[in-house]
Amino acid sequence: MARPMHCRFSMSIFMAFSIPWFVQSVTLQSDIEALQSLINGIDPNLIPPSSFLNTWEFGADPCDSTGGIFLGILCTEPQNNISRVSIIDLDESGYDGFLSVAIGNLTELTTLQISNNKFRGPIPISLYNLQKLNTLSLSRNFFTGSLPHEIQRLKRLVSLDLSDNSLSGSIPERISLLRSLNFLSLSNNQLTGQIPNLSNLWQLNTLDLSSNNLHGTLPHFPLNLRTLILSHNGLSGHISTLGAMTSLKTLDLSGNRFSGSITGEIVMLPNLNRINASLNSFTVVEVAQIPGGESQLQVLDMHGNTLSGHLPVNLVTYGNLTEVNLGSNLFSGQIPEEYGGKLGSEWRSLFLDHNYLVGTLPSEFTDGGGAYVRGSVAQNCLTRCPLNVRWCRGGQRSASRCNAQNGNTTVESNF
Ligand SMILES: *[C@@H]1O[C@H](CO)[C@@H](O)[C@H](O)[C@H]1NC(C)=O
Ligand SMILES: *[C@@H]1O[C@H](CO)[C@@H](O)[C@H](O)[C@H]1NC(C)=O
Ligand SMILES: *[C@@H]1O[C@H](CO)[C@@H](O)[C@H](O)[C@H]1NC(C)=O
Ligand SMILES: *[C@@H]1O[C@H](CO)[C@@H](O)[C@H](O)[C@H]1NC(C)=O
Ligand SMILES: *[C@@H]1O[C@H](CO)[C@@H](O)[C@H](O)[C@H]1NC(C)=O
Numbered sequence: 001m002a003r004p005m006h007c008r009f010s011m012s013i014f015m016a017f018s019i020p021w022f023v024q025s026v027t028l029q030s031d032i033e034a035l036q037s038l039i040n041g042i043d044p045n046l047i048p049p050s051s052f053l054n055t056w057e058f059g060a061d062p063c064d065s066t067g068g069i070f071l072g073i074l075c076t077e078p079q080n081n082i083s084r085v086s087i088i089d090l091d092e093s094g095y096d097g098f099l100s101v102a103i104g105n106l107t108e109l110t111t112l113q114i115s116n117n118k119f120r121g122p123i124p125i126s127l128y129n130l131q132k133l134n135t136l137s138l139s140r141n142f143f144t145g146s147l148p149h150e151i152q153r154l155k156r157l158v159s160l161d162l163s164d165n166s167l168s169g170s171i172p173e174r175i176s177l178l179r180s181l182n183f184l185s186l187s188n189n190q191l192t193g194q195i196p197n198l199s200n201l202w203q204l205n206t207l208d209l210s211s212n213n214l215h216g217t218l219p220h221f222p223l224n225l226r227t228l229i230l231s232h233n234g235l236s237g238h239i240s241t242l243g244a245m246t247s248l249k250t251l252d253l254s255g256n257r258f259s260g261s262i263t264g265e266i267v268m269l270p271n272l273n274r275i276n277a278s279l280n281s282f283t284v285v286e287v288a289q290i291p292g293g294e295s296q297l298q299v300l301d302m303h304g305n306t307l308s309g310h311l312p313v314n315l316v317t318y319g320n321l322t323e324v325n326l327g328s329n330l331f332s333g334q335i336p337e338e339y340g341g342k343l344g345s346e347w348r349s350l351f352l353d354h355n356y357l358v359g360t361l362p363s364e365f366t367d368g369g370g371a372y373v374r375g376s377v378a379q380n381c382l383t384r385c386p387l388n389v390r391w392c393r394g395g396q397r398s399a400s401r402c403n404a405q406n407g408n409t410t411v412e413s414n415f
């Protein structure tokens, strides 16, 4: 089509004249053929002129012809005058097609990165032959099918990112044999079943399994994990085992069916920066006092649970806390005066809406600090929360609703 064929010819003629025939190709012939198959799997009409793939020239040697400009391929240093393809790192040009089974012939590949394109169909099983791979990213494509146990052969994988595809089936237990893994994301697929025991993956730093259909209880996780994202699944049970994960910095459990207590040990984890436990069925949050305010916790989101009792006043001892959301729970009692003192100075955002809080708004909410803080106390049982005060917009609950929740059934039956 628009691809200038005469250019490709002149390129190969140039190559033919400039180097002797016997070293015309320094790339292993089967690697060249595999690259050709790779291109042949992609719809040629959807290879943009300015993309890497449009520059792959098989008249010239793929390991020799890029002239110092990275065009998606890097090769090993020649050994016995033969180079192998070691890195494929494609641009995000919307390549549309299938990943060729010939990928499995590129046995010196250490990196395969083809994210944010339109590859579809199953991940070819031959890919699991690539035992030298340390980085594999197929994220943001349309891959389907399941993850086979052959994945265990990719023993050198450090980073595995299969997020944002349409993978189904369960997470193979043997993924726990990939002992070098540091980063593992399978988020945004249609994976089902339980999370296997991953405690063997002792080098794992980030685990993201969010937005799948995983169910069951929490397995054992490696204790060195820093980022654990399990949001939007059907996971259930208690989470107290997380209290031992002292390296955790980010914990996102939102949108599951976890229940029981968010224990004091978890809230106090020494490196924890963000907790998102929203949209679950937790009934208790334990917030112990932090001596000296020595906590890294900045963001605490627990909205949309069934937490009850008084608001945790000890939150004010968490010295780095800036964002608090305890909305849509069953909290009752008064808003602690101490919360008022945090507004503006430290807390930038405070949502206490949709609970059963009573009493009045501490004065700091309306004067001084509170004016600069995002938040709401709407839909509680507060007295004197005028609608012209920003915090109160949305109104309070009806007296009957408040009385019913706060155990004043006599009055409710009168309505
Ligand atoms: C891949 O390797 C196999 C076995 O050596 C060979 O039969 C096949 O033709 C190769 N495929 C490509 C596309 O190079
Ligand atoms: C590589 O090729 C060059 C020139 O063709 C030759 O002189 C040299 O001996 C070859 N080296 C090996 C290791 O085969
Ligand atoms: C998880 O795997 C580790 C390592 O193989 C093992 O020690 C541990 O008992 C397993 N835990 C469970 C609950 O199976
Ligand atoms: C917590 O998770 C919920 C649901 O995934 C999300 O809507 C919310 O923005 C998150 N909260 C924070 C503070 O990031
Ligand atoms: C806030 O976090 C920093 C490190 O990010 C830490 O050094 C400091 O002690 C914390 N402050 C408080 C009051 O906990």
Ligand SMILES: *[C@@H]1O[C@H](CO)[C@@H](O)[C@H](O)[C@H]1NC(C)=O
Residues within 6 Å of the ligand: 403, 406, 407, 408, 411
């Ligand atoms: C019950 O309702 C009555 C009438 O509204 C009110 O005076 C009383 O304080 C309520 N008691 C409780 C425990 O909320």
